Amino acid sequence: MPSRARRRVSKKILEHELVPKHEVLSFEEAVEVLRRLGIPPNRLPAISVNDPIVQLLGAKPGDIIRIIRKSPTAGEAEYYRIVVAF
Amino acid sequence: MNEERFILSGIKFGVLPPYEISRMARVTVTRPELYESDGTPVMGGPRDPHFGAIEPGEACPVCGNRRDNCPGHFGKIDLARPVLIPYYSDHVNAVLQATCRSCSRILLPDEQVKRMLRVLRTLKARWPQLASNFIREIRKQAAQNSVCPHCGARQYRIRYIRPVVFYEERPEGEVRLTPIEIRDRLEKVRNEDAELLGLDPEASRPEWMVATVLPVPPLAVRPPITLETGLKSEDDLTHALVEIIRQNERLKHYLATSAPETMVEDSWIALQHMIAAYIDNELPNVFVLQHRGGRPLKTLAQRLKGKEGRLRGNLSGKRVNYSARTVISPDPEISINEVGVPIEIAMILTYPLRVTPENIEEARKYVLNGPYKWPGATYVIKARTRTKIDLRYHRNHKQLAESLEVGDIVERHLLDGDIVLFNRQPSLHRMSILAHRVRVMKGKTFRLNPLVCPPYNADFDGDEMNLHVPRIEEAVAEAEEILLVEKNIKTPRYGGPIIGGRQDYISGAYLMTVKTRLLTEEEVLELLSKAGYKGDLPEPAILHPKPLWTGKQIVSLFLPEDFSYEGRAKINAGPLACDNYDCFNDSYIVIRNGKLLEGVFDKNAIGAEQPNNVLHIIALEYGDAKARELLDTLYRSFIRMLEVRGLTLSLSDVDIPQKARDEIAKLTEEAKKEIAQMIKEFHEGKLEPIPGRTMEESLEIKIINRLQELFRKSQEVAVNYMDPFNDVFIMARTGARGSETNIAQMVAMLGQQVVRGKRIHRGFRKRTLAHFVEDDLSPEAKGFVKGNFRYGLRPTEVFFHAAAGREGLVDTAVKTSQSGYMQRRLINALNDLVVLHDGTVRDAYGNLIQIKYGEDGVDPMKTYHGDPIDVDRLIEKYSHVR
Numbered sequence: 001m002p003s004r005a006r007r008r009v010s011k012k013i014l015e016h017e018l019v020p021k022h023e024v025l026s027f028e029e030a031v032e033v034l035r036r037l038g039i040p041p042n043r044l045p046a047i048s049v050n051d052p053i054v055q056l057l058g059a060k061p062g063d064i065i066r067i068i069r070k071s072p073t074a075g076e077a078e079y080y081r082i083v084v085a086f
Numbered sequence: 087m088n089e090e091r092f093i094l095s096g097i098k099f100g101v102l103p104p105y106e107i108s109r110m111a112r113v114t115v116t117r118p119e120l121y122e123s124d125g126t127p128v129m130g131g132p133r134d135p136h137f138g139a140i141e142p143g144e145a146c147p148v149c150g151n152r153r154d155n156c157p158g159h160f161g162k163i164d165l166a167r168p169v170l171i172p173y174y175s176d177h178v179n180a181v182l183q184a185t186c187r188s189c190s191r192i193l194l195p196d197e198q199v200k201r202m203l204r205v206l207r208t209l210k211a212r213w214p215q216l217a218s219n220f221i222r223e224i225r226k227q228a229a230q231n232s233v234c235p236h237c238g239a240r241q242y243r244i245r246y247i248r249p250v251v252f253y254e255e256r257p258e259g260e261v262r263l264t265p266i267e268i269r270d271r272l273e274k275v276r277n278e279d280a281e282l283l284g285l286d287p288e289a290s291r292p293e294w295m296v297a298t299v300l301p302v303p304p305l306a307v308r309p310p311i312t313l314e315t316g317l318k319s320e321d322d323l324t325h326a327l328v329e330i331i332r333q334n335e336r337l338k339h340y341l342a343t344s345a346p347e348t349m350v351e352d353s354w355i356a357l358q359h360m361i362a363a364y365i366d367n368e369l370p371n372v373f374v375l376q377h378r379g380g381r382p383l384k385t386l387a388q389r390l391k392g393k394e395g396r397l398r399g400n401l402s403g404k405r406v407n408y409s410a411r412t413v414i415s416p417d418p419e420i421s422i423n424e425v426g427v428p429i430e431i432a433m434i435l436t437y438p439l440r441v442t443p444e445n446i447e448e449a450r451k452y453v454l455n456g457p458y459k460w461p462g463a464t465y466v467i468k469a470r471t472r473t474k475i476d477l478r479y480h481r482n483h484k485q486l487a488e489s490l491e492v493g494d495i496v497e498r499h500l501l502d503g504d505i506v507l508f509n510r511q512p513s514l515h516r517m518s519i520l521a522h523r524v525r526v527m528k529g530k531t532f533r534l535n536p537l538v539c540p541p542y543n544a545d546f547d548g549d550e551m552n553l554h555v556p557r558i559e560e561a562v563a564e565a566e567e568i569l570l571v572e573k574n575i576k577t578p579r580y581g582g583p584i585i586g587g588r589q590d591y592i593s594g595a596y597l598m599t600v601k602t603r604l605l606t607e608e609e610v611l612e613l614l615s616k617a618g619y620k621g622d623l624p625e626p627a628i629l630h631p632k633p634l635w636t637g638k639q640i641v642s643l644f645l646p647e648d649f650s651y652e653g654r655a656k657i658n659a660g661p662l663a664c665d666n667y668d669c670f671n672d673s674y675i676v677i678r679n680g681k682l683l684e685g686v687f688d689k690n691a692i693g694a695e696q697p698n699n700v701l702h703i704i705a706l707e708y709g710d711a712k713a714r715e716l717l718d719t720l721y722r723s724f725i726r727m728l729e730v731r732g733l734t735l736s737l738s739d740v741d742i743p744q745k746a747r748d749e750i751a752k753l754t755e756e757a758k759k760e761i762a763q764m765i766k767e768f769h770e771g772k773l774e775p776i777p778g779r780t781m782e783e784s785l786e787i788k789i790i791n792r793l794q795e796l797f798r799k800s801q802e803v804a805v806n807y808m809d810p811f812n813d814v815f816i817m818a819r820t821g822a823r824g825s826e827t828n829i830a831q832m833v834a835m836l837g838q839q840v841v842r843g844k845r846i847h848r849g850f851r852k853r854t855l856a857h858f859v860e861d862d863l864s865p866e867a868k869g870f871v872k873g874n875f876r877y878g879l880r881p882t883e884v885f886f887h888a889a890a891g892r893e894g895l896v897d898t899a900v901k902t903s904q905s906g907y908m909q910r911r912l913i914n915a916l917n918d919l920v921v922l923h924d925g926t927v928r929d930a931y932g933n934l935i936q937i938k939y940g941e942d943g944v945d946p947m948k949t950y951h952g953d954p955i956d957v958d959r960l961i962e963k964y965s966h967v968r
Contacts, residue, residue, distance in 0.1 A: 037934060038924075069941070079936075079937055084216055085205075086220055
């Protein structure tokens, strides 16, 4: 729903140290992830299409995003979120 | 009976439609009076008997049942004019804003409506949370449209004044929308439009939110109470209803007699407000319904809201049976898994014993003993006749005992070994409720092993605790397997032991393990028998002239045979510091193959809440049961050691030689001189300011720093002159109680007193007390206390000390209330989250919260202070294996 005007998002946020790495999963990867977790897509944590990072990635509602975070205890931790409208 | 069975799949809430209210009503209330002059209830009044039987023996005129079986019946009030209902009117507002004032269609073009409807329906099925965001968006978009895309009518702004007033800003001026007009508009709203605006038209048509009939709840909801004097006192709801009925009848009368429009209008508004107050008597912009005495009535919302309301007071939390509460007192002789229960309580709390062929003789014994002799029973439930026999009123216990059959249930007294839950408020922890085994005892208090104080944060200055009896096998098993004290020695919070020695245990352990401790055979036997040690005595450390054992030998008897450990003791600090086993101060603990070779046991070895100490490592590597065994045996001998040696303090313990006092006085003199110099420079404007600070601030900081330095130096002097075997000093060094700062406060000086991080500066004008001149910046005038507890404080010093002490009290009071509320919100937010077997965290709906618990999937309870594997510990563990 393009109800709100898309804000212009600076690419610089990608380089900020507090912003973890985000990437859009391909369809095959998404299916694999959902199968591994054993859940339908709507049970995943959501992220809004209006989120600046989602806009930068150009992801659409329904896409699944992998987030690779630095973790003080686990080194790197994976997290998945599904893009939703609103 | 031929009943069809259903499984409840969900509950749907909606607005009660007017026709439904009329259909279920058994009375139409038209009279505000409660009773006729002869005392019978008024028919058609709020006490009409058709509301259901409420008096004992009364038969309900509707269903024919007596009081206990009559469910109660609703009535209704037919309102002379419709009124808005508070809380619903927020939705009414949303619909009015988003629909056309003439055709009541949603203010969006048809194609868009169609598309949005499709999106909304999929969202509702998959992301209910997002659906509500979407609806908010639709409402906002529709409200922005100032011309109706369907009929082309111009829209006016609608102003909503909570809770029940609407104005429309027409070109001719602001006009109040009456509930009649509002209802007309809502009636015309199409079902699809209503759905887009977030309503479910099947369950809640928008016009139902404007009331034309008001349901009147049955008498069981608002029971009258009869006072001893015979006078009836009505429930607050009845009082509120009386007012509504009276106002409604008045309005009806005005309408029937064609009274002037203003009178009708005023009367209508009054009715509107009363109904709003009937629903919630604490609404803004609505008057408050009151008793004759001026007390506000408790209306519907007040019954539900808040801590003592229906939800928090009666549904999420309620009073329970099979529980007990009394004062706690310490008993180091019982196991940490046990709780001492007074025999009087054990004869009231019961456990339902199911009679089996195996236990029937035992069950007979309990029945024979009856309710007043422990171990007895209070009730017998006969399986065959399904009757409950109260043994207090049963004459022939002997015959009853003989007639016991398999399948009967005997409510037997609490016995030794039963599992119970023990709790101390505030329950901030999961360890605030633990399972203990019962030990029935004389006396009137619950007995608790003092080692279990830390998880409950309990002490024995009058604390009370609660006890609950689990009454089904599953609950008992769960309590025993998960909640038992020994299974909670390690805390899930940070990977350390939460149960462990405190205070006397630490002093005792230290005194037992100091190098100078040599024990005769008699003493060794005393200590070991207290600990319940069974086995041979080790070879004495000294053979001649008489055999003597060291305290370290005693400790070693209890350590696992292959246990090796190295680490610093608490006393390993300052002049006693060592960083390896080559240590003459005996402050470096070395355990090799279960033998304590070097170092003393103090807080860092046996203390509670000290991660990676000896106790913790044993609990991790040898299991909770082994750690419990240690706590139940070795720790008991520490206490005995203390009892034998004695631990006490006298004035001489907090005294230091004159020489030391002179030294401190000299240090004080020096500091004062320096500070006087600083103040002089400040007045002359020559003081070097600290960058970024004003002169005044710089002076304050410099003075505070100088006084802190003075205190530190005095503390050093005091500690250096203390006898190392002084009991006060032992307690501070081993971490049993108090600190070196506390000792310095007793023997040297109290130091600078601080309020809000600053020297004390408020009180009189430009001075703290009348004892000083105005604008005196010297240490004494601003809260510096050079006196100590041993030799006493001056009057001004007492005042400053009290002021700083007060701040501490206020801080704790404020902090507990604030953190309590914060924690309540956090608990509600995290409610029902669970870690599944695949390591994911999910909520009660199955939503994924975390892919792996805590990102690393680690249970902190099983870690070395957060590390699942402590490499250094592994090396240490295996490099000393025999």
